[in-house]
Amino acid sequence: MRFASLRDLVSDSMAIDMGSASTIISVRGRGIVVDEPSVVAVNKITGEIVAIGKEAQGMQGREARDVGVVAPLVDGVVADFERTQKMLDHFVQEARSGISHFSRRAVMSVLSGVTQVEQRALMTAAEHAHIGRVYMVEEGLAAAIGAGVKLDDRHASAVVDIGGGTTNIAVVARGSIVYAHAERIGxxxxxxxxxxxxxxxxxxxxxxxxxxxxxxxxxxxxxxxxxxxxxxxxxxxxxxxxxxxxxxxxxxxxxxxQTIVRKIAEEVKMALAELQPEVAADIYDRGIVLTGGGALLEGMEEYLARETQLAVRTADEPRYAIVHGLAQLFDEPLLLRRVTRNEPHFALDAEAGAFEG
Ligand SMILES: Nc1ncnc2c1ncn2[C@@H]1O[C@H](COP(=O)(O)OP(=O)(O)OP(=O)(O)O)[C@@H](O)[C@H]1O
Ligand SMILES: [Mg+2]
Known part of the structure; x- marks a missing residue:
């Protein structure tokens, strides 16, 4: 009894996809436990947070006079550091079962091309949420894994994630990203x-x-x-x-x-035009997989297929593809270590070391 309750104090591995529209968390062995809008309601006078997630969204558009509903993440990156931190803290706490206050580890997705400052902000937010070890993995790779791309596959696969704020085009082969480009349209x-x-x-x-x-x-x-x-x-x-x-x-x-999906299709075509010939040949054979909530728009698959002249399919549960991909990495520790993109963290440490030296 005593041991069981002690063990309960530490919850296990979490996969976290904090996007500009929604935050999704899955816990190993329990599946998706959080799927909430990435918004907070703030008292405009005191600056205090009055609600987070679904509850805050419920107020949106009908806020009390001195309450404003804001999204702390814009275009997939942290725009408001303090509120991002509080929001993540809240969702992580919600994801933990019962009394635990600490998680051993978490894998989080990070947009390709984020700056060190932006990634550091996410990392710090995770540390504040009492997560022991945080692994950052590029969103495109997580989406590919979640969409069923095999990591030992030497041929390339293309994944287009259409989120609320961003469209992320990634091409992966052998479990590595060979090309990634994120555009602020969604x-x-x-x-x-x-x-x-x-x-x-x-x-x-x-x-x-x-x-x-x-x-x-x-x-x-x-x-x-x-x-x-x-x-x-x-x-x-x-x-x-x-x-x-x-x-x-x-x-x-x-x-x-039309005006928006045309721009998204242009971005996808431009990205495909930058691929190396062998990679392009693989994509010609295999087509494109869509993930993200934007893929759920009626006719999206068909429209992109027509524009790119490629086969296009949508992943199962496209909104959960990234978090499913992240969660799978827990079963492949070697791979997790290889794909973790925590360099900015280390770079900062190295810089600090340089000053000390
Ligand atoms: N059935 C649907 N039809 C059309 N659009 C949808 C549907 N379901 C969700 N969406 C849209 O998908 C978007 C959210 O997608 P998603 O959850 O992938 O975004 P996100 O990951 O939070 O954002 P980002 O990756 O840009 O930071 C919202 O704009 C929402 O309106
Ligand atoms: Mg997303």
């Missing part, structure tokens, strides 16, 4: 474009949740089958400032979405 840009369109052309200002709902319920990357399908959306009239409602059709939403 599914949030569709919401923003819808909001902008309705404000400028229809005279209605809508909230972020309404824009996202329009995208999910009516949106499509390809010509909608039922272009006349309508939804009533409500918001505030631009002219009068009073509450108002309009009908929005699938055709109108499709027109807006």
């Amino acid at each position: 599914s949030f840009d569709i919401d923003a474009a819808i909001t902008d369109r309705l404000r400028r052309h229809r005279g209605l200002i809508i909230g972020v949740m309404t824009a996202e709902r329009l995208k999910m319920d009516l949106g499509s990357a390809t010509e909608p089958e039922n272009a006349d399908k309508n939804l009533t959306v409500k918001g505030r009239d631009v002219q009068t400032g009073s509450p108002g409602a309009i009908e929005v059709s699938a055709a109108e939403v499709y027109g807006v979405i």
Whole structure:
């Protein structure tokens, strides 16, 4: 009894994907335990955090007078250090079962091309959440593993992760990244474009949740089958400032979405044009795997297939691909050590050493 409770004080390995839209955590042996929006509600006067995650999102758009809902991560990187730290701390605590306050280890995904400062911020946040050892792994590699790419495969595979704030294109072979490129465009840009369109052309200002709902319920990357399908959306009239409602059709939403998905497709094509010939040959044979919440947009697969002239498939549970990939690394300790990208950490230590020397 006593030993069991002692053991319970330390929870085991965690895989953490903290994105600009959502934070997802899985715990070894228990699966996904946290899937919450990466937002915090803040008291604008005192700066105090009043809610985190789902609870904060529930307030979004209908905040109390002195409360603001903010996203501490922007475009996949830490924009607000203190709130990122508190948010991670909260989610990690939620992921731990019961009374434990400490986790032995965690693997976290980090966007390719983040600066040392940005990665250091994540690392420090994890340390504050009482995690013993933190392994940072590049997002593209984690997505590939989670999407079913075999690590001993010598042929290259391409994975395109479309998140809220970023689109990350990665090509992996033999368990290593051979090419990665992250662009600051994602599914949030569709919401923003819808909001902008309705404000400028229809005279209605809508909230972020309404824009996202329009995208999910009516949106499509390809010509909608039922272009006349309508939804009533409500918001505030631009002219009068009073509450108002309009009908929005699938055709109108499709027109807006086109401008964004075209840019995403351009990024993917540009990335593919930079590959070495042998790698390009592999991708020609195998096509592309999609991950991330943006892949769930109706017609996305088909649209990218048409634009790139390649076979495109979406991973199972695309929003969880990264965290599934990270979790698999716990079963391959040698590989985990090889792919860990903690250099900035060591670089900082080395710098510190240089000053001491
Ligand atoms: N069924 C759906 N249809 C269309 N879009 C969807 C659907 N489900 C989720 N999304 C969109 O996916 C986005 C979130 O994706 P994801 O959780 O992969 O982002 P993230 O990893 O937090 O962001 P990033 O990787 O850019 O930091 C949101 O913009 C959301 O609106
Ligand atoms: Mg992501």
